[in-house]
Amino acid sequence: MDTLSKLATVREPNQFEKIDCPLQWDGQLTNDQQRCSNKIKQVIQTNGYHLLWAVTGAGKTEMLFAGIAQALAEGKRVALASPRIDVINELLPRFKAAFPRTDICLLHGQVETGYRYCQLTICTTHQLMKFYRAFDVLVIDEVDVFPYAGNKMLHYAADKAIKTNACQLYLTATPDDILMKQIKNKQIGVSYLPRRYHGFPLPEITTVKIKKMRTLIEKRKLPKTIIEKIAQIIDTQALLIFVPKIADLASVAETLKRANPNWRSTTVYSADPERIEKVQMMRDGKLDFLITTTILERGVTFKNLSVIVISADNDIFSASSLVQIAGRVGRNAAFPTGKVIFYIEQINSSIKSAQAQIKKMNGMANVD
Known part of the structure; x- marks a missing residue:
């Protein structure tokens, strides 16, 4: 916009074709x-x-x-x-x-x-x-x-x-x-x-401490325990791997490619020109795992999923962000469970708050 641009508005006429029963959804609400x-x-x-x-x-x-x-x-x-x-x-x-x-x-x-x-x-x-x-x-x-x-x-x-x-x-x-x-x-x-539609509880967060996690990422290395856990998960489920920084995407992707060249994976971030296509590939089962920033922390649903967060104690992850990340898991009634694993150096207030929020909602659902 600049000072030469002209703006105009008109009164909303609400001129729409009348549809008596616009909703054609045969689902059942709880x-x-x-x-x-x-x-x-x-x-x-x-x-x-x-x-x-x-x-x-x-x-x-x-x-x-x-x-x-x-x-x-x-x-x-x-x-x-x-x-x-x-x-x-x-x-x-x-x-x-x-x-x-x-x-x-x-x-x-x-x-x-x-x-x-x-x-x-x-x-x-x-x-x-x-x-x-x-x-x-x-x-x-x-x-x-x-x-x-x-x-x-x-x-x-x-x-x-x-x-x-x-x-x-x-x-x-x-x-x-x-x-x-x-x-x-x-x-x-x-x-x-406080309750999911299928009645199963929200998946709770497991934390795993890794010494010098940040240094390992920067050196394009990952502990054997993480690689083994990824292999275990993708044997039965798709996997989202969250990292705190765009710069971490290439490092983690390269490390995992070395670990197993046959794994089907890619990276995605907010400005990725192929972002929509990559998410669809994940949804279509064409990827074993997708390495992502917080851009996929909410609003996306995958059928059968677990989640790993590498450096979950980084300041980029707020409590609400971590709750949303955990909430990607178990959304489908046919696959209501999955793993939520946070790899950290030290537990912090955001992680504690996220864990407390999930426990509270699960508690409220049980009371109801």
């Missing part, structure tokens, strides 16, 4: 999911400001369907946004399958097709800057994630993208301090769901 789904419908109906706090793998997307179907049937315009492209790319096919007669527009920085006027927009939070008083319903998934979390510009954009009387619904498994304060002060409504 009792817990149905309770949250009913609340979402109420919030959308009353233009509320609400947070759905649900554990990773709780089925947040499916809980949205009934409320969004209600909004679409009433001629409302809906936006579903997330800070991460990977989340958006995963949501699109699920919503297309659930709402086959609804025109859906996908918007993010890597989409080649341009904008078009439609009733349901699925986009990154950055794309909300292009809208003014456009949406009756705005859902933001993974609301606590960079770059949306703590970004005044993007929060301003979200506020301006909705009509003055609209519904704002936030989704997350790990609320940040701002949301926690709003909950405490009753500035936002909240629904809790």
Whole structure:
């Protein structure tokens, strides 16, 4: 943008073809999911400001369907946004399958097709800057994630993208301090769901101490115990290996290639031009493991998975990031278990907090 650019807005006409029953999804919600789904419908109906706090793998997307179907049937315009492209790319096919007669527009920085006027927009939070008083319903998934979390510009954009009387619904498994304060002060409504849809507990974190872990990575070495554990896991499951820095990707990849040249693997990071294709390869079972930065900490689902984090005590991994990483495991009802192993030099407050959060949610689920 520059001072020569001109901006124009028009009043939202809500000119959509009426669809009486837009939702074509024959799935079944659990009792817990149905309770949250009913609340979402109420919030959308009353233009509320609400947070759905649900554990990773709780089925947040499916809980949205009934409320969004209600909004679409009433001629409302809906936006579903997330800070991460990977989340958006995963949501699109699920919503297309659930709402086959609804025109859906996908918007993010890597989409080649341009904008078009439609009733349901699925986009990154950055794309909300292009809208003014456009949406009756705005859902933001993974609301606590960079770059949306703590970004005044993007929060301003979200506020301006909705009509003055609209519904704002936030989704997350790990609320940040701002949301926690709003909950405490009753500035936002909240629904809790501490149990995954299949009823199995969240996978808990195992920590393994390795001396001079950071030095080993920089020297392009890994202990034999890690290599043996990788071999054991990929015999029956796919594996995500998280590293703290982009520079660590090549080091770990080279080390593991030397360990076993026949292992099928690659690396991925936020600016990787083949990022989408590589994630799909992993999803299609064409890789034994994928070495990644925190870019895949959330919003992606793989059928049968374990997770390893190398240097999990690095400052780049916050408590919420570690909870989300652990939450990649056991999401599928057919494969509800897997390993979550953090290799560290010393345990720190983020790891302790992540372990405590997972134990607390599992405890709440058992109480319920």
